[in-house]
Amino acid sequence: MADAGVISFAGSPIDRADHIRTNEQALGALMNWKARVLGLDGLLPQMGDDGGLVWGTLADVDDKAELVFLGMMNDKAHFAAVPDDGATGPAYAMPRAWQAIQQLSPEDLAIYGGARSLIDWHARHQFCAKCGGKTTPAKGGWQRNCSFDGGCGAQHFPRTDPVTIMLVENDGKLLLGRQPRFPARAFSALAGFVEPGETIEEAVAREVHEEAGLRVHNVEYIATQPWPFPSQLMIGCYSQTDETEITLDVDELEEARWFTRDEVEFAMNNIGNDEGEFNAPPPAAIAHSLLKWWLDKTA
């Protein structure tokens, strides 16, 4: 990995303890008074007075709630309960989620992010996509089985969607764009889902061409981030182009522009100040890490 510094939502201190998930007896034995259950309000974290996550016990959980096994930490099993409803909107429409992102320590943020992705998947996958039957959790919540009487018996696994997010450079300038839903003056790296049948490098080239009409080469992997709104693997890349003329896909982007190194540096040093040419992405976003990496690289 190129050195992109701290990546938000990475670095969870929980041991996923895969061997326990698959061992029903071992898992059952861990569901005792020592077990800790993540304090949640639906998908949102309860926040402690110290600004950290809150952990309760199994006694705090609704009898009917599905439980997922997050893993082991400090010799204790850690769980989270699946809420009745999954996420209904993107992260930018969740002010309380953003508040938590800013307050939680890196370790707590990583624990919360992983747990949120997993329980949100359960909440939105109560039925079998193959036959429409009801599904039930298995393997400590890392699987769901079609268990409908007369159903197909299909097994389903938590979903993680790979997304490419890329810097595009031409002659010392960076291409950044803004989606209509972005806060005022905010620009960030272009991004798009990796589709079936393409590599990371092909997805980067396709997205930049679709959204900005530019042909890139020398695509380079920099770093990844697990992004829990709802469950994306953000694959941060760097690329170069010999072209400068932008053809905007107005369905995706409101604007895309070239920024000089000075403009990027000023924006990164003035986050939240509403000064300079644009507002840079916040530290929680991997786009922030990519810009920091580029500033270091070109220093």
Place this chain on the structure above:
Amino acid sequence: MADAGVISFAGSPIDRADHIRTNEQALGALMNWKARVLGLDGLLPQMGDDGGLVWGTLADVDDKAELVFLGMMNDKAHFAAVPDDGATGPAYAMPRAWQAIQQLSPEDLAIYGGARSLIDWHARHQFCAKCGGKTTPAKGGWQRNCSFDGGCGAQHFPRTDPVTIMLVENDGKLLLGRQPRFPARAFSALAGFVEPGETIEEAVAREVHEEAGLRVHNVEYIATQPWPFPSQLMIGCYSQTDETEITLDVDELEEARWFTRDEVEFAMNNIGNDEGEFNAPPPAAIAHSLLKWWLDKTA
């Protein structure tokens, strides 16, 4: 990208033409006598006398079949029909699929792989995972909508599962393992799904520790491959360890061993010969590309 040479299933010559998918009128206008439809026998490719894919017309398609828009090539729209059933087993249990892999040109293989992943996803996602209602295709087959009367209206997108596959080196030797289902004497790179809440580098470290009991560092991204059985993004990495003692996860692996550079080189030069210390993975697998990259790097 590090130079890992040719990656099988990558390099499709089809332009995915994203702007057409979202434009119902444009898509409809392309469904004419010029349109080409991939010749399939369920999920398997029909093979032409020249060893290439076979393309028919819309007249060859069952009226009731769902059609997906693969994209544009040579000014013609290219489609594939969704079969009644999705895949029921892994690739190694599909001799006819392996035969096609060996016969098709790189371009045809990439076209087939992308099409196969997409239509297999449709075949296995006829119902809404959120509410159990029936779904119908949208956006040229790059989306399915819950359209059940009284259903939830959820949108669903083709799934691509990120998987890490990694070389592990210690002092000039490589760790390779064999799963019980592998052909006799076959060893390959360890691999495992990226889970919600972890980076690529964290997934590599976790998998190697789970399967072989070794702690790795210096994880490096090498290349990716879209693998269509059913739809994985194989993320090829290289890592190092200071440890040598293997603790095998017998649920995952039958055996794991350290191989010298000479042993790896001999195996790569004798694929299919049943000679040397082990049988190396075939060119279609990204593990093959990773081993080739390592031999070049250490030459």
